[in-house]
Amino acid sequence: MEEVRIALRNVGEIDPISVEEFRAHDGFEGLKRALSMDPKAVVDEVIASKIRGRGGAGFPVGLKWNMVRDMEADQKYIVCNADEGEPATNKDRILMSGDPLSLMESMAIAGYAVGATKGLIYLRAEYPYLFPVLREAVKVATENGFLGNNILDSGFDFSITLVSGGGAYVCGEETALIESIEGKRGESRFKPPYPGCVGLYGCPTVINNVETLMNIPVILTKGAEWFRSVGTEDSAGTKIFTLCGNLNRRGIFEFPMGVSLRDLIFDVGEGVCGGELLAVQLGGGSGPILNADQIDVGLEIDHLGPNGIALGAGGVMVINDSHDILDIVENTMEFFADESCGKCTPCREGTIQLLRLLRKIKNGRGHLSDLENLEELAEVMTMTSLCGLGQSSPIPLISALKNFNDEFVSILEGRCDLW
Ligand SMILES: Cc1cc2nc3c(=O)[nH]c(=O)nc-3n(C[C@H](O)[C@H](O)[C@H](O)COP(=O)(O)O)c2cc1C
Numbered sequence: 001m002e003e004v005r006i007a008l009r010n011v012g013e014i015d016p017i018s019v020e021e022f023r024a025h026d027g028f029e030g031l032k033r034a035l036s037m038d039p040k041a042v043v044d045e046v047i048a049s050k051i052r053g054r055g056g057a058g059f060p061v062g063l064k065w066n067m068v069r070d071m072e073a074d075q076k077y078i079v080c081n082a083d084e085g086e087p088a089t090n091k092d093r094i095l096m097s098g099d100p101l102s103l104m105e106s107m108a109i110a111g112y113a114v115g116a117t118k119g120l121i122y123l124r125a126e127y128p129y130l131f132p133v134l135r136e137a138v139k140v141a142t143e144n145g146f147l148g149n150n151i152l153d154s155g156f157d158f159s160i161t162l163v164s165g166g167g168a169y170v171c172g173e174e175t176a177l178i179e180s181i182e183g184k185r186g187e188s189r190f191k192p193p194y195p196g197c198v199g200l201y202g203c204p205t206v207i208n209n210v211e212t213l214m215n216i217p218v219i220l221t222k223g224a225e226w227f228r229s230v231g232t233e234d235s236a237g238t239k240i241f242t243l244c245g246n247l248n249r250r251g252i253f254e255f256p257m258g259v260s261l262r263d264l265i266f267d268v269g270e271g272v273c274g275g276e277l278l279a280v281q282l283g284g285g286s287g288p289i290l291n292a293d294q295i296d297v298g299l300e301i302d303h304l305g306p307n308g309i310a311l312g313a314g315g316v317m318v319i320n321d322s323h324d325i326l327d328i329v330e331n332t333m334e335f336f337a338d339e340s341c342g343k344c345t346p347c348r349e350g351t352i353q354l355l356r357l358l359r360k361i362k363n364g365r366g367h368l369s370d371l372e373n374l375e376e377l378a379e380v381m382t383m384t385s386l387c388g389l390g391q392s393s394p395i396p397l398i399s400a401l402k403n404f405n406d407e408f409v410s411i412l413e414g415r416c417d418l419w
């Protein structure tokens with residue numbers, strides 16, 4: 001299957017920090033076009049493209065930019081979310097190492113569109129080797145007049161600073177990320193207010209994922225209509241998928257939204273290795289766990305079908321039948337119990353209780369009533385947790401309960417009453 005590379009267009013094609021090679025591949029053309037337009041027209045072009053965020057939540061990018069643009073403020077910020085903590089994804093790392101100048105270009109376009117003069121890249125703490133690459137890219141972009149003061153004689157100033165992540169999964173959540181940049185403990189804030197109104201240091205702030213931003217220069221050069229012609233009605237453009245787990249071919253691959261999950265596994269991934277297909281976890285650690293009969297589905301940002309499939313950050317973790325599905329779920333739930341920041345009770349206590357109930361069932365000590373308790377607890381967590389971590393952490397467990405019900409029930413039917 002042929003890839004359609006928009007975000008990955010330059011990766012592997014150019015020397016990542018050569019301005020000459022970058023320009024030979026249309027580098028900075030999107031910024032030049034943006035600077036020739038009224039800032040409001042740039043926002044309108046992004047709105048018209050219908051691009052939605054690639055960091056997980058899928059919020060329309062143009063609407064976010066418009067909100068920040070409309071705010072009256074002396075200072076506004078563009079923050080690139082490069083925290084990439086989602087298990088089973090590593091696309092942003094590849095984008096930043098292979099094409100850092102596109103990221104600089106995108107952030108400058110965003111700054112011009114919304115009236116921000118400062119940008120920050122919040123880089124995952126576990127990617128320290130990317131600091132020199134990004135630092136060099138900022139340097140060469142500035143030396144060549146694409147960052148800094150009076151960019152390309154337009155009168156527009158924009159600078160980029162690098163910030164190291166806090167080393168916790170929750171720091172990728174946009175408000176925890178802001179707290180972390182401000183030097184505080186990485187804990188999510190109450191929303192509203194949203195960062196677009198009250199963000200970094202209290203100023204209106206655009207926060208976008210790396211992959212989201214990498215699409216922006218192409219939208220400016222090829223136009224919103226072209227971009228909308230790729231993908232589906234609700235999810236325009238392409239998505240980068242991280243294929244991992246028990247596949248013959250693993251890696252990151254970019255396809256139009258709507259691509260079939262079966263094709264990703266059996267064509268792009270060249271099929272399952274080490275056994276037959278047991279399950280697929282889609283989106284990342286907080287994504288649903290599907291069984292082998294559920295892979296005939298087109299992948300969009302939010303495919304609200306009967307299985308509640310959502311694309312998340314694009315992870316496709318394939319699991320063969322040498323694994324026990326309860327082990328897989330336990331591993332995932334351990335992750336969330338460890339990573340809960342502890343600020344709100346439903347998530348702090350709920351993630352631990354979910355894990356305890358699961359282990360009780362797994363160890364043959366469960367009762368059928370535990371399944372109801374799990375579902376009730378999951379519902380409370382989804383409705384009352386402060387941020388997406390607590391709200392979505394029950395998804396792997398609840399989806400596995402539904403999609404692998406026989407496995408759970410057979411353990412429960414052989415339960416030990418002595419517990
Ligand atoms: C627990 C948690 C972790 C997150 N981690 C990331 C992350 O590593 N990278 C990212 O871009 N978005 C992450 N997000 C989503 C961000 O809060 C935010 O929606 C995103 O950065 C917005 O960018 P986008 O609109 O371009 O997707 C996370 C959300 C939650 C709840």
Ligand code: SF4
Pocket residue numbers: 170187188339340341342343344345347348385386387388389390391
């Ligand atoms: S939901 Fe979890 S991670 Fe988010 S604020 Fe509450 S305790 Fe912290």
